[in-house]
Amino acid sequence: MTASATAPASPEVTAAGPATGGAGSRRLRGARNYLPLVPFHAYVGLFLILPTLIVAVGAFTTVDGGLTLDNIRRMFTDDVFVSAFTKSIQLAVITAILGAIFGGMLAWAIVRGDPNGQLRQVVIAASGVLAQFGGVMLAFAFLATFGFNGLVTIFFNEWLQLGVLPDPSWLYSLAGLAVVYTYFQIPLMVIVFLPSLDGMRQEWYDASESLGGSSWAFWRNVGGPILAPSFLGALLLLFTNAFSAYATAAALVSQGSPLITLQIASQMRSEVVLGQENVGKALALGMIVVVSLAMTLYALIQRRASRWVQ
Amino acid sequence: MTGIGQGDLGAVAPGGGALIARPTGAGRGRRRSRLQTSGRIAILVLVFGYLVLPLFAMLEFSTRGDYGARNLQSYAAILDYPDVVDGILTSLEIAVLTVFGMLLLLVPTMIWTVVRVPRMRRVVEFLCLLPLAIPAIVIVVGIAPIYRFMGQNLGVFGASPLTLAFIDIILVLPYAYRAIDSGIRTVDVATLADASRSLGAGWPRTMLQVIVPNIRGGILSASVLAVALVLGEYTISSLLSFNTLQVVIYLLGKRDPFVSVAVSLAALVFAFMLLYVITRFAPGAGERTDRAVEEEPAS
Numbered sequence: 001m002t003a004s005a006t007a008p009a010s011p012e013v014t015a016a017g018p019a020t021g022g023a024g025s026r027r028l029r030g031a032r033n034y035l036p037l038v039p040f041h042a043y044v045g046l047f048l049i050l051p052t053l054i055v056a057v058g059a060f061t062t063v064d065g066g067l068t069l070d071n072i073r074r075m076f077t078d079d080v081f082v083s084a085f086t087k088s089i090q091l092a093v094i095t096a097i098l099g100a101i102f103g104g105m106l107a108w109a110i111v112r113g114d115p116n117g118q119l120r121q122v123v124i125a126a127s128g129v130l131a132q133f134g135g136v137m138l139a140f141a142f143l144a145t146f147g148f149n150g151l152v153t154i155f156f157n158e159w160l161q162l163g164v165l166p167d168p169s170w171l172y173s174l175a176g177l178a179v180v181y182t183y184f185q186i187p188l189m190v191i192v193f194l195p196s197l198d199g200m201r202q203e204w205y206d207a208s209e210s211l212g213g214s215s216w217a218f219w220r221n222v223g224g225p226i227l228a229p230s231f232l233g234a235l236l237l238l239f240t241n242a243f244s245a246y247a248t249a250a251a252l253v254s255q256g257s258p259l260i261t262l263q264i265a266s267q268m269r270s271e272v273v274l275g276q277e278n279v280g281k282a283l284a285l286g287m288i289v290v291v292s293l294a295m296t297l298y299a300l301i302q303r304r305a306s307r308w309v310q
Numbered sequence: 311m312t313g314i315g316q317g318d319l320g321a322v323a324p325g326g327g328a329l330i331a332r333p334t335g336a337g338r339g340r341r342r343s344r345l346q347t348s349g350r351i352a353i354l355v356l357v358f359g360y361l362v363l364p365l366f367a368m369l370e371f372s373t374r375g376d377y378g379a380r381n382l383q384s385y386a387a388i389l390d391y392p393d394v395v396d397g398i399l400t401s402l403e404i405a406v407l408t409v410f411g412m413l414l415l416l417v418p419t420m421i422w423t424v425v426r427v428p429r430m431r432r433v434v435e436f437l438c439l440l441p442l443a444i445p446a447i448v449i450v451v452g453i454a455p456i457y458r459f460m461g462q463n464l465g466v467f468g469a470s471p472l473t474l475a476f477i478d479i480i481l482v483l484p485y486a487y488r489a490i491d492s493g494i495r496t497v498d499v500a501t502l503a504d505a506s507r508s509l510g511a512g513w514p515r516t517m518l519q520v521i522v523p524n525i526r527g528g529i530l531s532a533s534v535l536a537v538a539l540v541l542g543e544y545t546i547s548s549l550l551s552f553n554t555l556q557v558v559i560y561l562l563g564k565r566d567p568f569v570s571v572a573v574s575l576a577a578l579v580f581a582f583m584l585l586y587v588i589t590r591f592a593p594g595a596g597e598r599t600d601r602a603v604e605e606e607p608a609s
Contacts, residue, residue: 037430047453050456054453054456102356108353126361135542135545136560144371149371149567150371186360243445244446246544250548261447287445295442295443
C-alpha cells in the first residue's frame with residue numbers, strides 16, 4: 001500500500017483504494033488503521049500476557065510483595081522439584097523420539113497412498129482427535145487396557161493362564177507414562193509432519209534417479225537433508241507437548257507428584273502452607289523457560305525448513 | 311528404505327520409490343513397489359494396532375455385562391448421573407461460547423491485518439502462537455488470582471463455569487489461527503475487500519457477506535478444533551474447580567469406572583465424527599461453491 005509512487009498505473013494501486021492526502025492525514029489514517037486491532041490485543045493481554053506476568057513477578061516476590069530469590073533457589077535445591085523437572089524432561093525426550101519415529105513412519109505410509117483416499121482422510125481426522133485425546137479419557141483407555149480389570153491383563157491372566165502381567169502398576173511408573181504419552185505423540189507427529197512429506201516433489205526423486213541415484217542415495221543426499229529440519233522441528237514440538245502435559249498424568253498417577261506439572265498443581269492446591277505460596281509460580285516460570293527455549297529453537301529450524309517444504 | 315537397484319541404471323525400476331502415488335506407473339517398478347507396499351502395510355498394522363487397542367479395550371470394558379454377557383447398560387446409565395449430564399451441558403455451552411468468541415476475536419482481526427496493516431500480521435501471528443510456549447498449567451497458575459477477583463467482584467457471572475470460555479479461547483488460538491490463515495491464503499482477501507468497498511459496502515457488510523463466505527472452510531475447521539479442545543479440556547477446569555465434562559468423567563471414574571469409560575468413548579466418537587465430516591466435506595483449499603468462484607479473480 002505504500003508503493004504508490006513507483007508505479008502509479010499498475011492495477012494493484014487502483015485496487016488499493018483512494019489516493020491519500022498529505023503526510024499528516026496519512027499518519028492519522030495510520031493510527032485509525034490500528035484501532036480495530038485493539039480488542040484482540042487487549043484480550044490477549046488480559047488473559048494471556050497478564051497471567052504470564054503474574055507468574056513471572058510472583059516467582060521473585062514473597063507473599064507480602066517483597067523481592068526475593070528464595071522461590072527460585074528452592075526450585076534448584078529442593079530434591080522433589082529437581083527430580084520432578086528431571087523426570088518431566090526425560091519423559092518428554094523419550095516420548096518425543098518414540099512419537100516422532102512411529103508418527104513419521106505412519107505419515108510416510110499415508111503419503112504414499114491415494115491423496116484423496118479414505119485411509120488418508122480417516123487417519124487425518126483420527127489424528128486430530130487423538131492428538132487432543134490426552135487427559136482423563138486417555139488414562140481411562142489405558143486402565144481399560146492394562147489396568148487390573150483391563151482387556152490385556154484379563155487376556156493374559158485368564159485366557160492364556162500365563163500370569164505375564166501380574167502387576168498392572170507398571171502403568172503408573174515412568175515407563176508406563178511413556179507408553180501412554182506416546183499415544184498422543186504419534187498422531188501429533190502425523191499432523192505436524194504430513195505437510196512436509198506432502199511437499200516432497202516427485203521431480204526430485206526422478207531427478208535423483210535419472211542421475212543414477214539409488215533409493216538410499218536419494219534419502220541420504222536429497223530427501224533426508226530436506227526433511228531433517230521439519231523432523232527436528234516436529235521433535236521439539238512433541239517435546240513441549242509432552243513436557244506441558246498435565247491431565248493424563250493427573251488422572252493416572254494417584255500417589256505423589258513425580259512430574260513438574262503435577263508438582264505445580266499440588267503447590268496450587270496447598271497454597272495455605274506459609275512461606276511457600278509463590279514456589280508454584282517459580283516452578284511455572286521454570287516451565288516457561290524450558291518450553292520457550294524449545295520453541296525458539298523450533299522457530300529457527302522452521303524458518304530453515306520452509307525454504308524447501310511449505 | 312531398501313537399497314535395491316544400485317548401479318545398473320537399466321535394471322533400476324523408477325516409480326517404485328515414488329513419494330506420491332502415481333497411477334500411471336503401473337507397469338514399472340513392480341519389485342520394489344511390492345516390497346515398499348508390504349513395508350507400508352506392516353507399519354500401518356503396527357502403529358494402528360497400538361492406536362486402536364486402547365480404543366477397543368474401552369469398547370470392550372464399557373459393554374461388559376454380568377457373567378460375560380455384553381450389553382449397553384453403561385451407556386444407558388449415563389443419564390442416571392445428573393452431574394454427568396450437567397457436565398456435558400456445561401462443556402457444550404462453553405464450546406458454543408468459545409467458538410463464537412474465538413471467531414469474533416480472530417476473524418475481523420486477521421482480515422483487517424491482511425487488508426489494511428500487513429505489517430501487523432506477524433505480531434498477530436506471534437500472539438496467536440504464543441499459547442504453545444505457555445503451558446496450560448502455567449496459565450492456570452497466573453490466571454487463578456484473576457478468576458478469584460472475578461468470582462468475588464462480578465457476582466453470578468464471575469463465578470460461572472462459562473467464564474472458562476475466556477481461557478479456552480486463548481488455548482485454541484494457535485490452532486484456530488492456522489486454520490483460518492490457511493483459508494485466507496487461498497483467497498485474495500485484499501482484492502475482495504477493495505472490490506466490495508468500491509461498490510459501496512461498509513466494513514461489516516464486506517466482512518460478513520463477502521470475505522467470510524470465501525474463507526468458511528477455514529472458519530469451519532477452526533470451530534471444530536475449538537469444540538474438540540473444549541470437550542477435552544481438563545487441566546484448567548479441574549484446577550479452577552469447575553465441573554466440566556472431563557472433571558465429571560474423572561470423578562465418576564472412582565465411583566463407576568464402566569460408565570465413565572462409556573462417556574469417554576462416546577465423547578471421543580463424537581469428536582472424531584465432527585473432525586471426519588470436516589476433513590471429508592470442507593477441505594478448504596480448492597473446493598468452493600460456484601458463487602465464490604465467480605467472485606474470485608482469475609488466477
